[in-house]
Amino acid sequence: MNFIIVFIAFVISQAFACRHGGGTFINGQEWKERDAFIMKCTIHENGSWKTEVVACLAPNGNKIPINSSLDDGNDQWKCSMNERGMVTLVQGANPNAKCDGHEVGSRWQEKSFELECLSGGIRKLRSCVTEEGQRIPVNGSKEVNGFVLVCQSFPNGTVSFHGQKSIKAPKVFGDSQTVVKCSDEQNGDRNVGEFWIENHRFNKTCRANGAVEVVNCISKDGVQIPLNRQIVQDGSRYTCEMTKQGTIRFSAAPIDEKKKKMLRKFFI
Numbered sequence: 001m002n003f004i005i006v007f008i009a010f011v012i013s014q015a016f017a018c019r020h021g022g023g024t025f026i027n028g029q030e031w032k033e034r035d036a037f038i039m040k041c042t043i044h045e046n047g048s049w050k051t052e053v054v055a056c057l058a059p060n061g062n063k064i065p066i067n068s069s070l071d072d073g074n075d076q077w078k079c080s081m082n083e084r085g086m087v088t089l090v091q092g093a094n095p096n097a098k099c100d101g102h103e104v105g106s107r108w109q110e111k112s113f114e115l116e117c118l119s120g121g122i123r124k125l126r127s128c129v130t131e132e133g134q135r136i137p138v139n140g141s142k143e144v145n146g147f148v149l150v151c152q153s154f155p156n157g158t159v160s161f162h163g164q165k166s167i168k169a170p171k172v173f174g175d176s177q178t179v180v181k182c183s184d185e186q187n188g189d190r191n192v193g194e195f196w197i198e199n200h201r202f203n204k205t206c207r208a209n210g211a212v213e214v215v216n217c218i219s220k221d222g223v224q225i226p227l228n229r230q231i232v233q234d235g236s237r238y239t240c241e242m243t244k245q246g247t248i249r250f251s252a253a254p255i256d257e258k259k260k261k262m263l264r265k266f267f268i
């Protein structure tokens with residue numbers, strides 16, 4: 001008697017099981033497929049069965065019902081079914097995402113850069129801002145205190161804000177080498193070996209031949225960058241360099257840690 005019951009139970013479970021990918025599932029059972037979909041087994045009273053995708057699965061583990069979407073940080077995950085019954089999970093930009101707490105459409109300043117929050121939580125550079133609060137539009141320039149300030153944005157995402165000015169020719173006082181002095185931007189006299197700061201950004205000195213040389217650049221926060229060197233500090237890269245034309249270039253650029261996300265697709 002026991003034997004028969006076991007045997008019958010076995011036959012029934014065989015007849016009323018869904019088969020999918022080498023596994024068997026009971027009526028109403030759900031399982032994960034490729035970590036992107038949730039499938040379900042349905043067994044009808046007449047013994048026929050079907051397996052179907054009933055939802056997508058977001059990377060954070062949440063279920064996304066078919067033909068709906070889920071916002072997760074800067075991403076929006078969309079689960080859709082086409083007319084042929086194919087279910088697709090697509091990652092896109094979340095139109096409701098904020099930029100580190102800044103609302104979409106708002107503008108704010110970070111160090112020397114004015115940024116705007118675009119749809120999808122994308123931060124867009126709008127202008128460079130001087131210490132005095134003057135704005136220089138992206139890819140534009142402006143003359144401030146005799147300095148040409150340039151705000152540049154490169155396709156690779158790097159932003160550069162720098163000032164350029166030619167170094168003045170040396171001025172020699174008196175006869176030949178007797179008294180050598182340098183003159184600063186304001187035409188003031190400077191002694192050989194003296195150090196002074198000009199335009200807030202440049203530490204200059206007067207050499208024995210009367211030439212004015214830049215020793216180092218100085219960032220807004222007081223970081224000293226030796227000539228022809230780069231310093232990375234507090235999320236910014238500072239560069240102080242002499243160009244081939246003999247001008248000194250100081251640039252400060254935020255290091256962009258946010259890389260554009262690739263659009264990922266899953267099909268089943």
Ligand SMILES: *[C@@H]1O[C@H](CO)[C@@H](O)[C@H](O)[C@H]1NC(C)=O
Pocket residue numbers: 044045046047048
């Ligand atoms: C079994 O029942 C289901 C649901 O009622 C139906 O769609 C299907 O066609 C039936 N299959 C057979 C073989 O009768």
Ligand SMILES: *[C@@H]1O[C@H](CO)[C@@H](O)[C@H](O)[C@H]1NC(C)=O
Pocket residue numbers: 066067080081082083
């Ligand atoms: C999802 O939308 C497609 C196309 O509009 C439709 O054919 C399908 O039946 C819908 N599926 C569900 C489960 O709503």
Ligand SMILES: *[C@@H]1O[C@H](CO)[C@@H](O)[C@H](O)[C@H]1NC(C)=O
Pocket residue numbers: 138139153154155
């Ligand atoms: C600035 O110039 C760069 C490179 O030429 C370009 O990719 C970028 O779109 C420009 N930005 C603006 C606001 O014009």
Ligand SMILES: *[C@@H]1O[C@H](CO)[C@@H](O)[C@H](O)[C@H]1NC(C)=O
Pocket residue numbers: 154155156157158
């Ligand atoms: C981005 O492009 C600019 C101009 O071509 C270059 O000077 C800079 O080094 C590049 N930055 C990175 C991180 O590749």
Ligand SMILES: *[C@@H]1O[C@H](CO)[C@@H](O)[C@H](O)[C@H]1NC(C)=O
Pocket residue numbers: 195197203204215216218224
């Ligand atoms: C300017 O350069 C001199 C010589 O290297 C240095 O002692 C001084 O600290 C520098 N000043 C600033 C503000 O960078």
